[in-house]
Amino acid sequence: MEPVRRRQLIEATIESIHQDGFRDATVAKISRRAGLSVGLVNHYFDGKSELLAATMQSLAAETMAGAEALLDDASTPEEQLIAIIDGNFAPSQRSPEAISAWLSFYAQVPGNQDFARIQRQMDETLLGLLRPRLEKIVAADKVDVRANAIVALIYGMWLRHTQDPEGFNLDVIHQIARDHVADIAAAG
Amino acid sequence: MEPVRRRQLIEATIESIHQDGFRDATVAKISRRAGLSVGLVNHYFDGKSELLAATMQSLAAETMAGAEALLDDASTPEEQLIAIIDGNFAPSQRSPEAISAWLSFYAQVPGNQDFARIQRQMDETLLGLLRPRLEKIVAADKVDVRANAIVALIYGMWLRHTQDPEGFNLDVIHQIARDHVADIAAAG
């Protein structure tokens, strides 16, 4: 029962944060949305804090899954880099709700050790995916700064996509990704 | 008296958000930090919400001032673009507190009309600064997507800079900005 309930509550948390904002995502709203009672939250998650941390962890895992999912179809380093970027926005893996919730967590990072740790993990995982591909198309001493730039670009596109999902849509994102990778490859 | 008090409270709000986080920036803490009584907040700002909106507005204005400030010393379009990016992180205009606070506001955007409006204004202003310079170095049909990419890159670097001010410092930011602009110019 436990895995099911935990998943239910995490899903409800993501939706609630997207809908009401981080501040107004109360335990009562989350549990009601999950169709469960408030008591269950503390039964399965040792408090709201742990539920939030578990939710962020889950989002991180999903993001990484999304980033890796498109790698199989890509053969050249350039295509792989584009796939990693696109994967961060793949609808199958990353719903707009998820991205929106993620940003809320990001804003709490400075004052929350748990969130900061999870975020660092995700940064590292993403950098770890990017570096091997960059090594094949840019100079060795450029790999790090290029990787960091791509991570920043991804995060920035999350922000823009969250705020304006229509205007800053997946097409725009894909085009920016393609251009950016092409530029990098050209510069070497 | 009014402009002075409003400024005092806005400054205190920025510091408080940076120090305690958005959630824990209470009216009591903010007014104490400003050296004023809690009653004053509601006297000069129709409630906490308006104080927060005014604070975000102020941050937006400062950011734009920072982005424009370095333009004077730059002559070529490339240098101007780099200056605009760097300006978003210029310590004289954008304190770490300000960037940190800004992010907190950004996280509230999806569920807050006031914040969303201010954010859109800032996006437009930033795009308005970038487009004229891009028109001189890239193809006409590429201007928009390039501008949007730069905005995303700036926001993403805010995120990274907030989370890791030491590792992702102003030097890294400047290098990424230079590389990115050089790439764009080369691609045309």
Next chain:
Amino acid sequence: MEPVRRRQLIEATIESIHQDGFRDATVAKISRRAGLSVGLVNHYFDGKSELLAATMQSLAAETMAGAEALLDDASTPEEQLIAIIDGNFAPSQRSPEAISAWLSFYAQVPGNQDFARIQRQMDETLLGLLRPRLEKIVAADKVDVRANAIVALIYGMWLRHTQDPEGFNLDVIHQIARDHVADIAAAG
């Protein structure tokens, strides 16, 4: 099965009150300590209140057993009175846990009819043990007040013993008991 389960739960309740205090002796903790499920508490004891009442009743019975246990070895009225007092603290009958738990119940007496009734029973039983022996060594019109004084002394020593088991130990208690009985006998 019933008597076994009830005894298990009563023992666990006493230990839990001693360990965690009356307030924090929750049904969950008690049942876990007893190695049983929470549902059993309500199965065998119509709710927590009844479990507590049964526990207090059990403590009262044990105390009386302790007070009587030492009577066999005592021959003179004085020795018997001392034995009754000592019996209230005899480790074999009255564990420190039991005394500690008893006090917690006593504190609830003013607002709890069930507890008050059990307490009155114990007072009467104790007085009933003391009076026959006092009749042999003090004037008839003094028996009652002397008996009440001894009961008060016993209860007071419980308090002191609970708070400071090291300093106010069984030796001190025995000495006070001996002196007190000797005084009474001397006064006549």
Next chain:
Amino acid sequence: MEPVRRRQLIEATIESIHQDGFRDATVAKISRRAGLSVGLVNHYFDGKSELLAATMQSLAAETMAGAEALLDDASTPEEQLIAIIDGNFAPSQRSPEAISAWLSFYAQVPGNQDFARIQRQMDETLLGLLRPRLEKIVAADKVDVRANAIVALIYGMWLRHTQDPEGFNLDVIHQIARDHVADIAAAG
């Protein structure tokens, strides 16, 4: 304003504990009884725990005041000892509510450092009042045990008085006190 409010809330706490018991003396009930809002409790007392500690402290101070109050009219050591005992029950100083509340605190002592400290203070103060008088009427090596016995007797009479204010009334208490002191003096 602060001293007034604190006193109001302490009085209401004593009444509430007497009326509803320690467990059911909620912040809501206490503040309602005091004619104040719940927020005020946390404004003036940094939480319920501190309110309870302050209440116990207040009760301790009153008890000591009561014990000393009757000393002025007593001249001989015997009379002074009786006055000290009686003072613990003087209606002007120690209401039945106060004694009842005190017992509730006593029951919490084993699991509460703050309460334990206050209780130890009171024990010491009481012993400090008793010893000088006992030194004049009993052998030097008997002073300590006699003092401890009287303290236990007082506490025990509190218990009995709380449970049965009618039967175990001030007259009975006074008679027990007189007898006990007379016995001690006679034994020397």
Next chain:
DNA sequence: GATGAATGAGGGTTCATTCAT
């Protein structure tokens, strides 16, 4: 203009109790 004492709705959390299994 300025204060801060006072309010009370709403937050997270605990826990006795129920009930389907």
Next chain:
DNA sequence: TATGAATGAACCCTCATTCAT
């Protein structure tokens, strides 16, 4: 007989807001 997942009322506490001074 026995379980423990599930419930929700009630707890303590926080904090934006009001208002008499």
